[in-house]
Amino acid sequence: MRTTIVGELRILLPELDPDDLDTVSDPTDDLSEATIxxxxxxxxxxxxxxxxxxxxxxxxxxxxxWEGGSLLGCEITRADFSGTRLSGISIERCAVTGSQFTGIRLTDVRLKDVLFEGCRFDYASFTRVAAAGAVAFVDCLLTDATWSSCRLPNIVLRSCQLARLELDSCHLRGADLRGSGLYDLKTGLGNLHGVTLDEDQLPDLTHLAVQDLHLTVRKR
Structure with missing residues (x-):
């Protein structure tokens, strides 16, 4: 196993040798140590x-x-999960790179030690998705997505596009959002309770506060 650090988060990831893996083309009930x-x-x-x-x-x-089952200790590259429905599965110790999840629907999915890098999650729907360990999104597109009743404490969203990402009844305490634009988030301030920001994001946070509190700002 190998580790990588994103922000202050240490993520445990697989280290696979292609020479040790069998070539597989058809889905089965148990795919172990395979190259697909x-x-x-x-x-x-x-x-x-x-x-x-x-x-x-x-x-x-x-x-x-895909209902039930799991992804454990996998490397996923340039995969297409667009429009897929994932329900009740566990994703652990996985590195996911350059993959497309446009319009995916995740329900009751558990994440632990997962790195998403350079992936598209536009129009994705996360419902009751929970982080049981380190999870990071780096250089990912999350525009027009919806997160509802998710428990994702301490996750990292680094250099991600979050325009019109809607947060509803989410727990993100300890999440590191530095380097990601917040201006067009669709959320009340409660969903951002306890997150970590940098100084450059404070104007975006002010904009969200004006919207959430229905303030009227007028020139003197």
Missing amino acids: EDALWRGVTLDGVTVRGSRLVGVDVSESS
């Missing part, structure tokens, strides 16, 4: 499937349904 490359799983139904210690490269899982 350019597989077309669009529209499939995955019930209780576990993917462990594997590399997923260029896999198309768009418009699919």
Whole structure:
């Protein structure tokens, strides 16, 4: 295993040797120590499937349904999860790079030691998503997404685009939002209770406060 540090967050990630992995193309009930490359799983139904210690490269899982099961100790690169529904799954010790999650719906998903880097989550819906350990989004697009009743304390959102990201009844205490624009967030101040910002974000926070408190600002 290897570790990476984002902000003040240390994330435990897999370190896989492609020579030790078997090549697999079809989804099964248990995918362990496999390389899955350019597989077309669009529209499939995955019930209780576990993917462990594997590399997923260029896999198309768009418009699919995945309920139960887990992703454990995986490296995911240039995958397409657009329009997919993930429910009741666990994602742990995974590095996800350059992948597309446009319009994905995550419900009751548990995250632990997960790094999303250079990924698209525009129009994504997170419902009751919980972080049980270190989770970071770096250089990710989260525009027009919705997070509802999520418990994501201490996560890092670094250099992410958050325009029109809607937060509803979320717990983000300890989250590090430095380097991400807040101006167009759709949220009440309560969802930002206890987060960490930098000085450059204070004007954005003021704008959110004016909106949340329905203040009228007039020139003298």
